[in-house]
Amino acid sequence: MHNNNKELTLSAPLSGPVLTLAKVPDPVFASGAMGDGIAIDPLNDTLHAPCAGVVVHVARTGHAVTLRADNGAELLLHLGLDTVELQGLGFSMLVKEGARVANGQPLLRYDLDKVAQQCKSLVSLLILTNSQDFQARPITLKSVKVGEPLLHIIRRQTSTAEVDIEFAGAEIVGHVCIAHRGGLHARPAALIRQTAQGFKSKSQLHFAGKSATCDSLIGLMGLAIGEQAEVQVSCQGPDAEAALQALLTALSTTLAEDSHAVAPPMIAQRNRPAEAGVLHGVCAAPGLVGGPLFRLNAISLPVDAGQHDPQQQRQVLDAALSQVRSEIDHTLAQAKKHKDSAEEAIFAAHLALLEDPALLDAASQSVDQGTAATHAWSQAIEAQCEVLQQTGSTLLAERANDLRDLKQRVLRVLLGDTWHYDVPAGAIVAAHELTPSDLLQLSQQGVAGLCMAEGGATSHVAILARGKGLPCMVALGSTLLDQQQGQPVVLDADGGRLELTPGTQRLTDVRQLQQQQQQRRAEQQTQAHTPALTTDGLCIEVAANVASSTEAADALANGADGVGLLRTEFLFVDRQTAPDEQEQHQAYQAVLDAMGDKSVIIRTIDVGGDKQLDYLPLPAEANPVLGLRGIRLAQVRPELLDQQLRALLHLRPLSRCRILLPMITEVDELLHIRQRLDALCTELGLAQRPELGVMIEVPAAALLAEQLAEHADFLSIGTNDLSQYTLAMDRDHAGLAARVDALHPALLRLIAQTCAGAAQHKRWVGVCGALASDPLATPVLIGLGVSELSVSPVQIGEIKDRVRHLDASECRRISQGLLKLSSASAVRHACHQHWPLS
């Protein structure tokens, strides 16, 4: 047993299930008013000493005893609830006041049956009566046997007078195994921090003798918790129980994005023989490219003379921090808009790092001592990088790159440096280490590849490079930085090599290979422009989901048969005032014009829920996703929808415009809009009516598909929301992301029912949710009766190709069987068996 002046481990005084105090059916004990502690529902008949100490009190009625441990902690051991009323009946005290007892020594025996029958409950307590000086931290909340470790007792650093009243009360503790791949690195740590911030209680993680507050991302990462490691979570405050449960769940649920964290197989290069004129590194994103080398240099600061005005420097730093914060906010909004979850998670972690108390405190302390804001910020970051690098974890050491990203960004603002690189398109960028925001800039400038002296294949910049298809190599060593600007090089990321002196022949060969690759893509593109027919001749329309006319033009170039979903809300969000009818009309007309002679499905505004508009304040809702969103908004703000419908009715040719209504749950909603549309057509003197469709994204709509199809011209299934509402799982919940799978058989049944309902009225059904872009789902959707798939523009060629290899009648036959399976993973497995992906 571990015993010193500060910390003491108590062993279980009884055998049986362990309970937190909050679960004890006694308001006084449960409130923690008697002190911190723990309870056991006993299965044995003897109470043992949880540690060595002196008996300082024995209850007259023999049901309780108090020990003083050698470190001064006083422990009340109380057998059963309201047992004082038994007046000693059934109890026999085995020790006397003043006696010294050994750990595990029997203290009191009782008649289990007699006491159990006569008292309210046998639940027994171990209470730390001088909790003002000591803290109790449970080791386990499972069943224990006498003598097993139960509780840590730690001397408090502060006196109770200093403890914020808000955080007084029992601290509760739980244990959990970390499920996150690679352990608690930045993104899972950001999720933990976000989870903890949802509660008033103070939460901490404890691991390997170290603790960190859940408020600090750096602190959490600094614990260097590996995958499958068991950690302790402690929460203290008014909602500690709920906070603990939420944190335990968050820690034990894998992030869907974790798959992005897995690097492609690294090329072993340590023991490779040196090749003249070649630098060896690690492949972070595959590819083979040639081009001129372009070196990017990091910002270096001049020596600081010191003695600056702290107040002024603090203002300067605060302003820079808030500018960077809003820049990252913007990046996040863009990532959300493009549904790029990897990018979103990375920059959400950056935002959390930027608010990290450890970082901000360190910077502000330096500023107080007269250091310039630039140097204070830079030093604070470097100190934290050091902490991460000393954890010995490669994954965490790589997170230092994210901190350096923030260093550079804030320094650029502080130094008034315009954040822009003039890198020629086709160049291969070389840097000490690139950051995620560098990468976003560079990829927009059309660079051909990236290489870094340092960095790792699991870094965020590597994840982004893979997502953007940019060949990228890391860990090439500092020689990289000695190379000439503009020197022609070959980046063979697959082979882990940077060729510094490629001959003309090699450059020509690489260029040829690049061209062949482009040619293959071009061939796919030409194929993409022909209709997609199954082997038995069924035509499946493959359209695109877009948010602007630029994306529409891209979609057409990629072979889209039309626009299957224009999310018009993107015209409304991220601005201070509402777009008027004319601006809306111009935006929609631009999309129509960009699509040649193809049809465009325009969805009416789908805000509310998590998409809020600054200029349209809606009442705060407890459950926004179940509140005023989609078409329901039109019921409270009818003028908004009228304005949008007018803008749409002015489109030419109107025959190419189809209108789609989001979040419909019953037929009356559709009939109401149809009437409104008719009235507006009459008002505008239009003989022609645009087609009107309904989104099927709520189970109610899928179940009423037949009734809806009677009055709608087409149905379009929004599998994103349909999954959320069918599975009762937030579609944006990072911890549940892997389980929000639209191939769940319950969803397939709703899709089948939608198609059957539509068929009764000879209406067509499309899918515009993310499931349409999943090639594994293509045969299932065709088999269930879907005839239009609206996918992300870059996937049009791939999905069309998939369609061309399928037999529709076989799809129908097999899909019926899939409806009977019991889970999404069973469906996925079956799909792989029947229709393997090439």
Ligand code: PEP
């Ligand atoms: C859907 O819910 O599947 C859908 C396409 O709509 P959004 O993703 O815009 O909610």
Ligand code: MG
């Ligand atoms: Mg939706």
